[in-house]
Amino acid sequence: MKQEAFCYIRMKSMIEFEHRIRVLMKEAEEELRSIGIKPSSKILEIKANHRAKKRLGCCKVEKKGLGQVFRIEISTALADARDKALKQVILHELLHTCPGCFNHGTKWKKLAKMVNQTYGYHIQRMSTSEELGITTPAAEQRVHYKYCIRCKRCGSTSYRMRKSRVVDEPQKYRCAKCGGALEVDQI
The missing domain is CATH 3.30.2010 (Zincin-like)
Incomplete structure (x- = not known):
């Protein structure tokens, strides 16, 4: 009931x-x-x-x-x-x-x-x-990222919650700001 x-x-x-x-x-x-x-x-x-x-x-x-x-x-x-x-x-x-x-x-x-x-x-x-x-309950929840993508040249960072192409193969991508090589850290 x-x-x-x-x-x-x-x-x-x-x-x-x-x-x-x-x-x-x-x-x-x-x-x-x-x-x-x-x-x-x-x-x-x-x-x-x-x-x-x-x-x-x-x-x-x-x-x-x-x-x-x-x-x-x-x-x-x-x-x-x-x-x-x-x-x-x-x-x-x-x-x-x-x-x-x-x-x-x-x-x-x-x-x-x-x-x-x-x-x-x-x-x-x-x-x-x-x-x-x-x-909202969703707004109160903190987002938990699994991956940190960092530019080796300028140090800019972005985060990902899931695996993506850039996470799997960062050597194929470049930083949008300076064109530097990327590295991925698992958080």
């Missing part, structure tokens, strides 16, 4: 969160239109994603016939976030639906800057839970 009650509460809160993000998306679309930014009219859905642990939002594009359609997902980690923080993530994803803005290129950055200056948001390529004023 307790398990059923828990599932009901979780499902109810998920439905409430999805309703909340739909309402905020309509407000966000209006804010964009009022400053001359036109997000796509072909957004099929915005939905909550309870499995997303490391990302706060995602905009997916699908080819349909001659055009594109979009699906936006918002992490349930934002369920307790203030409306402004949640709307900021939604705006970030909505900007990806504008023509020429699917990546975080020059046009996307220009539109994000315009929204930030007009409404006081802090839309950027990547935001952390802490920047948005929320704490």
